[in-house]
Amino acid sequence: MCPNNCTCDGYTAHCSGQSYNVFNFLSSSIRILDASHCSGLNGTLDIQMSFFFLIELNSSYSNIELISKESFSHTKNLLRLDLSYNLLTIIQSNLFKNLKYLRMLHLLGNRLISVIEPTAFNGLTLKEITLSYMTLNVILKESFGGLNLTKLDLSHSLIETVEDFAFERLIVNELDITFNPIKNFGKAMFNGLVGLQKLKTPQYKFCCIRPIYLEEKNCFPHRDEFSSCGDLMRRTSLQFFLWIISILAISGNIFSIAFRIFFDEKRLKMVYGIFVTNLAVADLLMGMYMLIIAIADRVYRGRYIEEDEYWRRSAWCTLAGVLSTVSSEASVLFICLITVDRLLVIKYPFGSVRISKNLAKMMALSCWIVCFLVAILPIVQSSYFGDQFYSKSGVCLALPLTKDRSTGWLYSISVFIGFNFITFIMIALGQTMIYYEVRHQSSVMKKKSSARRNDLKVARNLLLLVTTDFACWFPIGCMGMLSLNGHTIPGEVYAWTAVLVLPINSAINPFLYTIMAIISSKKFSPSINEQQSIPEYVKGQRKGFRKACYGIWFPDPKLEFDVVNPKSDAVLKLKPDDLLWIFLDVFKSLHLHHIHGMCYKDISAEHVLVYIPSNRKYGGVRIGQKPVGFSRNTETKQDINMVGEILKPLVKC
Incomplete structure (x- = not known):
């Protein structure tokens, strides 16, 4: 029918x-x-x-x-029973006790099931049960007692509480409880579970209470790169470096900042001093981050896994993550600004291209604003980032050095890999240009002014400073690129990168640009005059020797003289002694400018001016062209050659 x-x-x-x-x-x-x-x-x-x-x-x-x-x-x-996608709210005890031959049971999609009573599956001999995508909330004691399964799937079921002995008398090869917000559980939740060969859990901490016969490699997820069941930092060496680097970074940078504020205030007002002091503040923040992690490791030592969830979601972990992000990005930006400033000073010593003090302050303020916005954005935009951006690991870092694609991974890659990598390419190019200029100009150092030699000395020292920071950050960028392309970064490498490679420059920077300078009793800073405007700078450089040589070739400016080209008839009618004085004064002018680091480059006959008063006697000579700084010895030779060509007609006459 x-x-x-x-x-x-x-x-x-x-x-x-x-x-x-x-x-x-x-x-x-x-x-x-x-x-x-x-x-x-x-x-x-x-x-x-x-x-x-x-x-x-x-x-x-x-x-x-x-x-x-x-x-x-x-x-x-x-043999087969499909009850999926219904409105069941409870699975009663002994509900399936009469189905002794049942081999397949589907309960998928019963989102309203909140309770599985003890012995609910008693009497079944099936091999697999899927109880995913429900709202179980709680797993009671012996909920699966008497079952002999190959797999039990409880994933995506909003389980918050698992009672002790919840899986007692259950025989199962594979247990899956992933994607459940389990908050309440005891160390005995897996007690009584028999035959387990593979365990999938929401977090590694559940593997710390796995059955003792189950090997750690068969429990998922595996532990992170830093923590163990007992300690936030599982290796003693990592704990040691954590404390050492944090203490050095904090004490060294506080000393560096205090020294510049109270004992070297004039350098603090310079562009170089502004950028380096801000770099010290950024390094200080990294030291504070390291100290927070070190204290947390000490507080939770021996029981960390019990406090893992609380620590990762605490305000201290979020603060540590923000500090590390602000510090790392600010360091990158200030290294770039220092490179640009040094390049302008070395490349254009007397040019008009320079960063003013006010502009430097605005640039520094802008850097801090951008860095704080980048660090805080993942916190305020929880709809996209969730609440795990800084809690992906126990050390509260957002570095994208693993293959995991957790919430906000694209943002991490854009900031820590994309932006930093581009910035470091710019830094590398700038440092290459500085190195070339320093190496070249060192060959003519004796002919430079003392201020110029000081600038080159600063460039060499800052080259070391920026190079060390670059050496710390560039490998991190490379590892990020490798992980983005699917390569696996070993956990040990990631751990040492986060604890040693990333923050080490924050500890050694104060020694490079402040403490070593004090020990060696040398002012590790550029000349004060470099911060003046270019016209004032050139004027200041010329003032001394102009005054000393006044009257030799600079006639009295109050007298009215006729300016005559040396090729003109008026000049050629001068006596031989007057012509000799013209030669002497012109080359004396060249000499005085050259020893002060300046040259004329392109001199024509119109630039050599001879002053002949009304009595037709020689009154003086000058070169009517503004001098500029030179970087190559050949430029001074070119000056001499061009002046010789201009004065050659006087020799012939």
Whole structure:
């Protein structure tokens, strides 16, 4: 007998989508029944007739809220049972005890199931149960007692509490409880679990209470690069360097800042001093970050795994993450600014291209604003970043050096890899240019002014400073690029990078640009005059020797002289002694400018001016062209050669 609107083929009936209780109209000899999407059950699966031969039943998507315990006493020979995507709220004790031959049970998608009573699956001999995508909330003691399974899937079921002995008397090869916000559990939650070969959990801390017979490699996820079940920093060497670097970074940078504020204030007002002092502040923040992690490791030592969740979600961990991000990005930006400033000073010693003090202050303020915005954005934009941006690891770092693609990974890559990598390419180019200029100009150092030699000395020392910072950050960028392309960075490498490579420059920078300068009793700073405006600088450089040589070739400016080109007839009518004085004064002018680091480069006959008063006697000579700084010895030779060519007609006459 085939019910209305059903399709029957032998002992198989397809009664999907019916609006009546199809169980009341079926033949007892039916073998396979599809009763999915049936709205006529009125929310209750209550089978009153005996279906001794029924081996497969599909009652999915039928709005079933309750299953009577008598239902399965009439279907004892079921092999497959599909109750997925219904409205079940509870699985009662001994509900399936009569289904001794059941091999497959589907309960997927029953999102309203919040309770599985103890021994609910008692009597079953099936091999796999899927209880994912539910709202179980709690797993009671012995909820799966008596089962012998190959796999039990409890993932994505919003489980918050797991009682002790929840899996007692359960025999299972693989247990999956991933993607559950489990907050309340005890050390005995896996006690009584037998035969486990693979365990998948939401966090590594659950692997710390795994059955003792299960190897750690078969428990997922594996521990992170830093922590163990007992300690935030599992290696003693990492703990040691954590304290050493944090103490050196904090004490060294506080000393550096204090020294510049109280004992070297004039250097603090310079562009170089502004940038280096701000770099010291950035390094100080990194030291504070390291100190927070070191204190947390000490406080939670021996019991860290119990406090792991609390620590990662604490305000201290978030603060540590913000400090590390601000410090790292500020360091990169200030290294770039220092490189640009030194390049301008070395490349254009007397040019008009220079960073003013006010501009330097605005640039420094802008850097700090940008860095704080970059660090705080993942906190305020929780809709995109969630609450795990700084809590992905126990050390609260957001560095994207692993293959994990957690929330906000694209932002991390853009900031720590993309932006930093581009900035360091610029720094590398700038440092290459500085190195070339320093190396070249060292060959003519004796002919430079003392201020110029000081500038080159500063450039060499800052080259060391920037190079060390570059050496620390560039490998991190390379590792980030490798991880982005799917390469696995070993956990030990990641741990040492975060604890030693990343913050080490914050500890050694004060020694490079402040403490070593004090020890050696040398002012490690550029000349004061470099911060003056260019016209004032050139004027100041010329003032001394102009005054000393006044009257030799600079005639009295109050007298009115005729300016005559040396090739003119008026000059050629001068006496031989006057012509000799012209030669002497012109080359004396060149000499005085050259020893002060200046030259004329392009001199023409119109630039050599001879002053002849009304009595037609020689009154003086000058070169009517503004001098500029030179960087190559050949430029001074070019000056001499050009002046010689201009004065050659006087020799011929």
